[in-house]
Amino acid sequence: MGQNIALKTDADALLAAIAGPGAALRDDQWAAIDALVNDHRRMLVVQRTGWGKSAVYFIAAKLLRQAGRGPSLIISPLLALMRNQVDAASKAGIRAATLNSANMTEWQGIEDQVRRGEIDVLLVSPERLNNPQFRETVLPGLAETVGMVVVDEAHCISDWGHDFRPDYRRIRDLLAELRPEVPVLATTATANDRVVADVQAQLGEGTGVLRGGLDRASLHLSVVELEDSRRRPAWVATVLEQLEGSGIIYCLTVSAAEDLAEALETAGWTVASYTGRTEAGERERLEKALIGNELKALVATSALGMGFDKPDLGFVIHFGAPSSPVSYYQQVGRAGRGTDHADVILLPGSEDQAIWDYFASVSFPDEATVRTLLNALGHEAQSTPKLESSVDLSRSRLEQTLKVLDVDGAVSRVQGGWISTGQPWSYDATRYAAVDAARTNEQNAMVEYEKTEECRMLYLRRQLDDTTATEPCGRCDNCTGRTWDVTVDARLEERIDARLTAPGVRLTARKQWPTGISVRGKIAGVEAGRALGRLNDVARGPALRALLAEPGWRPTSPWKQDTWLPRIVAVLADWDWSERPVAVVALGQVDPERTAFLAALAEAVAAVGRMEYAGVLEVAPNAVEVTAQNSAYRVRGLLDHWDYSSAPAGEGPVLLLTDVVETGWSVTVAGHGIHERTGRTVLPLAVASRG
Structure with missing residues (x-):
């Protein structure tokens, strides 16, 4: 018991270094740390955005390091998450480093530091787990000495998760190779019962689950449906006058984000687009500009999502509905972490269903196309651009398909591109059909969210199987009866229309x-x-x-x-x-x-x-x-x-x-x-x- 009290004191001191004087761990946060550090368990933590999941794994990593354990490996999906976490770790004296696509020229030095034991926490993207050099020269030694493995945004590991990523499926192989005494922590804010069960199964027998309520008392949810959805750019430009602080305006496609940003600039707003095409250095600059309130908003795709942390973010607008209530909850969770009030507005568009259908159709190709790709591969490495000429797939779909085939063992990524492994491979039509059916159900649920007359926060929480979701929030448009004025400034609309319909x-x-x-x-x-x-x-x-x-x-x-x-x-x-x-x-x-x-x-x-x-x-x-x-x-x-x-x-x-x-x-x-x-x-x- 004395050891536990001392460890709890150390843990509170580390939290104060990260979050500021006076900060102390809550009982549920300490329960997770205790399970990891003292019991060496595998844990799945499902808690709302802003609960403090990153503090849990940083503190656990430091306590394990002080006990003589090796460095912790944190697998995170996005650069924004990594940058914020490295900064947070340094406040507590934790030596953290990251390997990602934005610092490739620094990899060698960081990998040498890992081998010399000079790093307490290494953050990597899931894609790094299959980088040939990392897999062959760094991962074996790290797997032998690692003190803890953290899988952040763990819903990505599941086929049923709203943001499933093929590279996350490799984590299962990594976990299987760990020593029994190595603790594992998986964290997410967006997992329903099906995803929880799937992640538990992949983490292994005996995995504990720490699950909390998902209400966010600062969020005021609304849906605004315009008779003519083409008027949405002008409406957004009009309503920004009424929204406190700075925020994020989410769009479903890159082109929509770029066009809307241009329209809002025409209206005089200081905004910028942030998409998958935005270069890593520019992303960091834009994130800092938003955090410093130099911008009224970032007009973004889902590229700005998990891990971006601005506690005083005043609003989130969705220009078009995401295809899943779970995904929607994850994105609106960016707002109001450190404020009493944040406005969350959904602006559905007439094109939403077509966009959902398109992304669903390109998630994984039909069997004939995949067979054509496999036939094009041999035992000599072929680059992705070269393979583009052999199969009717866009670059992004081709890369996604190769990742799935890689995880399935049919192809292998090597220096210079991809090769066929020659292993038998079968098209898992049953699994793909089940995933498609789940996506259709999620789309229907999103349409129901737009139309529901019940409490919107209660609806979202129930979609996430939150067992504590019993009372209406009392804040959303349905609970209060307060709705946004749909009036659009006519002169502003004329200027924006002229910009959006301009040639080129x-x-x-x-x-x-x-x-x-x-x-x-x-x-x-x-x-x-x-x-x-x-x-x-x-x-x-x-x-x-x-x-x-x-x-x-x-x-x-x-x-x-x-x-x-x-x-x-x-x-x-x-x-x-x-x-x-x-x-x-x-x-x-x-x-x-x-x-x-x-x-x-x-x-x-x-x-x-x-x-x-x-x-x-x-x-x-x-x-x-x-x-x-x-x-x-x-x-x-x-x-x-x-x-x-x-x-x-x-x-x-x-x-x-x-x-x-x-x-x-x-x-x-x-x-x-x-x-x-x-x-x-x-x-x-x-x-x-x-x-």
Whole structure:
């Protein structure tokens, strides 16, 4: 008993270091720590957002370290979570480090520290568990000495979880290799009974469960249904005046987030988009800007979710409904952690069902497509870009499918790409059908949430099988009878409509170089650009894809009779540049046919716009296609990709014409190189953007 009292005192001191003087562990938090440190148990903790799950595992990790145990391994899904946790750990004297896609150039040094025992806590993403180098050189030693394993956001481990990730299924194999005395903690705020049972089974027999009530007393839930959902951007711009503090506006797709952010900027609001396309360094900058109340809102996809911590976040708006009440609860949990009042507003859209159906359809391909992929793989490593030419799957779907096949043992990720293992593999149609059925039920439940006349918080808590959910919250629109005014400022709506229906789409300017490369800091000389449309646009996408599939296409004369030049002219006419460009240069490609296509188009654009045609920015001798998707590696490969002796001399802004903008790094690196050597401002112009 004396030892327990001493440990409890130490634990309270550690919490005070993390959370501030006077902070003390609650009984349920200490119960979890006690089970881990003294009883070496496996525990699943299901508690509401803001309960203090991270404090539990940091304190347990430190106490185990003080008892002579090895470092703890924390598996976390998102970079925001890792950054916040490393900062929190340092306050308590815990030596924490993280391996993630944003600090790849630092991996070697961190891995050496782990081997030397200089790290108390190592945070990794689940994807790292199958990184060949990490798996072969770091994980074996870590598994032998690890003091504790933590699986954060553990609902991701379950097929039935709202955010299932194939890489999380590898954790089961890691746990099976642990010594019996190594404690394991799995944590989540969003798990119903089915997910709890699944996670328990994967953690192993005897896993304890600590489960609490999920009410959030600060949240005031509302649903606002506009007769015309196209008026939602103007309504959001109007209602922001009434919302205290700063917040998050969630969108279902990347394009919706970028478009809405642009619309709100047009209305005078200081906002920014935050999506899966946002580079890691820029994400960190935007998170800090929101935390510091420099922004009214981040307009985000689910990329901004688990782990982002701003205690005084004043509101969360959903521009379109998530496909699951469980997912919705997880996202609204970002608000009101440290305040008495936070507004949560759902704005359903007429397109919601179509988006849900699309994401459900691409979750895992049909058996014939998977067989085609397996047949394309051999015993020599093939990169993802190379495999794209062999199977009719987008990059994201292809990578997701390969991860599932990897976990199933049919393929293996190695240095340089993927290989077939030659192991028998069967298409688990029963499991996929069951998951599809569960998703359909969740979608129906989300529609019911929108229509329900009962307490909205009570509804969400019951969807999460919260046994303490018995009383209405007394705060939501249904409980109070208070609803939001649906009036929209007409002049504001007119301005926003003009922006959203303008020709083309914006290309966001990269503002910061990724870490760990030879160039650092802010990026100069390259402004925001434009593209004719997105390749995934329902209306414009098919025609753009057809155009890009024919590199032999050339503009016709006179230009007004051409299919594409009038559209480019419309984009240029609508462009709100600070200074009109005076020249056009084509961005050289490794493929000479693509270069010729861009050169002909650039020359035609220059003639129509009465600008100088400044030729082609040629690729450097012996240049090869840069296929890396990681920002640091991609930029490193692009720095010497072009021959800047061909950069256009002269003065005045330059249009840099390319075919497709995917990550944005090619036009950024090339544009910066032109600016650095000539002093000219560069404005990227693309035929299409991907995404």
